[in-house]
Amino acid sequence: MTSVLDRPQGRHSGAAPRRRLVVVGNGMAGARAVEEVLARGGADQFAITMFGDEPYGNYNRIMLSHVLSGEESDADIFLNALSWYRENSITLHAGVRVDRIDKFTKHVFSDDGRVTPYDTLIIATGSRSHMPPMDGLYTPGGSVKNGVFGFRTIDDTRRMVQHAQQEHHRRAVVIGGGLLGLEAAYGLKSHGIEVEVVHSGGHLMNAQMGPDGGAVLRRSVEALGIRVHTSSRTTAVLGTDRVSGVSLRDRDDIACDMVVVAAGIRPNVDVAVLSGLPVERAIVVDDRLMVQDEDEIYAVGECVQHRGEVYGLVAPLWEQAVVLANHVTGADTSAAYLGSRTATKLKVAGVDVASMGLHGPELDTDEHIVFSEPSRGVFKSIVVRDNKMVGATLLGDSRKVAYLTQAYDRGLPLPEERIALMFDVGGPGEDVGVAELDDGAQVCNCNGVSKKALVDAVKGGCTSVSGAMDATRAGKGCGSCKLLVRQVVEWAADGAVEEDPAASYYVPGIPLDKPSLMAAIQKLGLRSVSQVFTALAPGSAEDAKSKMGLASLLKMMLADRYIDERDARFINDRVHANIQRDGTFSVVPQMKGGVTSVQQLRRIADVAEKHKVPLIKLTGGQRIDLLGIPKEDLPQVWADLDMPSGYAYGKSFRTVKTCVGKDFCRYGTGDSTKLGIEIESRFQGIESPAKLKLAVSGCPRNCAESLVKDVGVVAVEGGRWELYVGGAAGAHIRKGDLLATVDDPEEVKLLTGRFMQYYREQANWLERTYAFVPRVGIEHLRAVIVEDSEGIAAQLDAAMQAAVDSYVDPWSERDDPLTPGQFRTSLPLTVLPQVPVR
Ligand SMILES: Cc1cc2nc3c(=O)[nH]c(=O)nc-3n(C[C@H](O)[C@H](O)[C@H](O)COP(=O)(O)OP(=O)(O)OC[C@H]3O[C@@H](n4cnc5c(N)ncnc54)[C@H](O)[C@@H]3O)c2cc1C
Ligand code: SF4
Secondary structure, eight states, X not given: OOOOBOOOOOTTTTSOOOEEEEEEOOSHHHHHHHHHHHHTTHHHHEEEEEEESSSSSEEOGGGHHHHHHTSSOGGGGEEEOHHHHHHTTOEEEETOOXXXXXXXXXXXXXXXXXXXEOSEEEEOOOEEEOOOOOBTSBOTXXXXXXXXXXXXXXXXXXXXXXXXXXXXXXXXXXXXXXXXXXXXXXXXXXXXOEEEEEOSSSSTTTTTSOHHHHHHHHHHHHHTTOXXXXXXOEEEEEOSSBOOEXXXXXXOOEEOSEEEEOSOEEEOOHHHHHTTOOBSSSEEEOTTSBBTTOSSEEEOSTXXXXXXXXXXXXHHHHHHHHHHHHHHHXXXXXXXXXXXXXXXXXXXXXXXXXXXXXXXXXXXXXXXXXXXEGGGTEEEEEEEETTEEEEEEEESOOTTHHHHHHHHHHTOOOOSSGGGGTSOSSSXXXXXXXXXXXXXXXXXXXXXXXXXXHHHHHHTTOOSXXXXXXXXXXXXXXXXXXXXXXXXXXXXXXXOOOOOGGGGOSSTTSOOOHHXXXXXXXXXXXXSHHHHHHHHSGGGOOOHHHHHHHHHHHHHHHGGGOOOOGGGSOHHHHHTSEEOTTSOEEEOBOOGGGOOOHHHHHHHHHHHHHTTOSEEEEOTTSOEEEEEEOGGGHHHHXXXXXXXXXXXXXSBEEEEEEOOOTTTOSSOOSOHHHHHHHHHHHHTTOBOSSOEEEEEESSTTOTTOGGGSSEEEEEEGGGEEEEEESOEESSSEEOOEEEEEESSHHHHHHHHHHHHHHHHHHSOTTOOHHHHHHHHOHHHHIIIIISOTTSOHHHHHHHHHHHHHTOOOGGGGTTSOSSTTTTOOOOOSSXXXXXXXX
């Protein structure tokens, strides 16, 4: 065994030697304690060494749920990257475990053979997943069976994602229906895995809420397609070398390919026990966070027991870190930690949950105010004792959470009309706004950011919401506090909130507006989404939320020179179909201008019969929608149909609705059907910033509703055609603006294409034409598109022609999936009502 004696390095040679501060555990509490020490001038007092047995810098463990569900990449959750340690002259031993502390000689012994002396020691070893006793959990070699996972670390999460993405893994059982279990279930569900939660308590999240709230939560969770078994226990994990199911105490076995154990946590106290430190439920500390009866040894975080309490959320450990740093640095030796009142404010499985204090009344004199609306997943319960709030549970609507947290923390007098505690109905409760929040009030629980920290950031010059968020990390955890963060920043900036520079970015991950981004792409000759990230994103970091917009932009700019990368696409574009609420897809064969034939109708009917399509529906765009197709059946359905895709899904040109037109209609003056078909044939499948829906009407009666389309064409007297742009009749209603009146259909096609190309080049990502047209102005559009005032008409026409020429029916790849998982099963997310058959 090699033995290396670490000595403080002489950054401050000449000055008094710095004391040696050693921290065991590089998790959220350990790193936060060091940040607080540094904030009190600790860098001048101490040479700091940290040990962490995870081979990484410090990351936000809370965000693992988002990594599991794929909403966040693991690279994005680091709180302190390795460079932070270097910049602060901290020696980090990452991937090194401390085995023992010799408190008499003041050394720590780590598993790499190192012996490190300390003057002051901080233990921040956190917790680990608790594996409840059950048969078959371990292999004879002592490791957990293949397919069984805890949910605690980045490595656990990566392994789970990998396992869930394997083709043949389809079912998971999550043991535990608390916060972690529900997050794990939700995350796995988003990988298309069928999930069942087995929970020993009588209702979900029983540590945070009572049975009524638990019942509403259960309904919301089940609506996601997650099955829940309460008051039940797993007795065994089945399978020889790998998991094949679980046995339950009182029900039939459940077959599954993976088991996630989220049945609680246990503090990591082995090192403390081995080293003779006082340990009960966890390491016992006093109000200074100093380990009981020890000098110069402190402990912080989930490994700590303070006044009998062990905490499992981050808010208390932020408070502990402040007190600890005050003592370690001597900044405030009177500081005392008196325990935390835990108010949980989270998003669990996509549901807002806030809980504090009592779940229900305890005394006969307690008042209990309850509002329950299970169909919307809303439940609110407040317990009042002696006119003070002593507990609250909010589910599905946490708008009043800031006020309630204040009322709970500070014992504020309550409005006589108790309903004002839950809803904004007027009355004194409402008056407790941002201005009245205590300076120390926790705004962001996940990252422990107080109102004061945000206000200080604003005073320090961060007068945009995103700037203050970056400076403090507020709002960068589960995201449930973003509204409050905005309110605090707006209040602190006193009306001088700056326009967020990020608001002008084309996509959030690249700090450039659209024209600058396009110019950079052109200049650097970039051809794929990953090349754009490498060249233009800060730190070359990929950003999942930016991929789809970039893919669309590159395709628009480069046509067939674009290098397609599948992971830049979202689900609809990956499988060329529209995902429905229940996780199935709709298939819409192309029917140009709404015109079909006997053969096509027969084929569609045969396919619907063969694949037992649950619903056949005519769409608003004059096509036939076959709804309820499981993802894995899509290739076969398309093969049987043998028709091109009708583009009912992507951000692209979709359809041209037409009326009957002059051949059949007695009012018609133009052949709207023919023109509609020609337009649809020309522009099929073309990407755009948002979807494009068109229409052609044969006379001003407008039976195809042309005036409320992105581009609407109307035949008028004298064989002429009017072109309207920027209309809408969906969530937003707007009559289109008249762009031009032209003499023949060829001109209609030319101007339609030119307008579409200009919109593709100029509009923001996801900006519909009804927003784009009024933003740039119809006069400007007319000048550029019709009168060619900028001399770019020929370029626009040529770019559109290139896009038209590069069209390929996406369903031509049906026999040759580009990735093994392209058409793998996707199980229902929501059970849809049976469609009535009339
Ligand atoms: C998936 C998930 C979601 C969560 N969501 C929330 C939430 O929404 N809100 C909330 O408030 N809290 C949440 N939590 C809890 C929160 O993450 C913890 O309260 C917090 O991380 C505890 O910090 P800690 O530093 O005490 O422990 P940890 O963050 O676990 O850090 C301890 C570190 O010490 C290391 N270590 C242990 N022993 C040794 C040793 N002998 N030598 C060297 N290193 C060692 C460990 O490997 C670990 O890296 C969540 C936790 C998880 C896992
Ligand atoms: S818009 Fe005019 S031409 Fe077309 S169907 Fe209606 S009335 Fe007939």
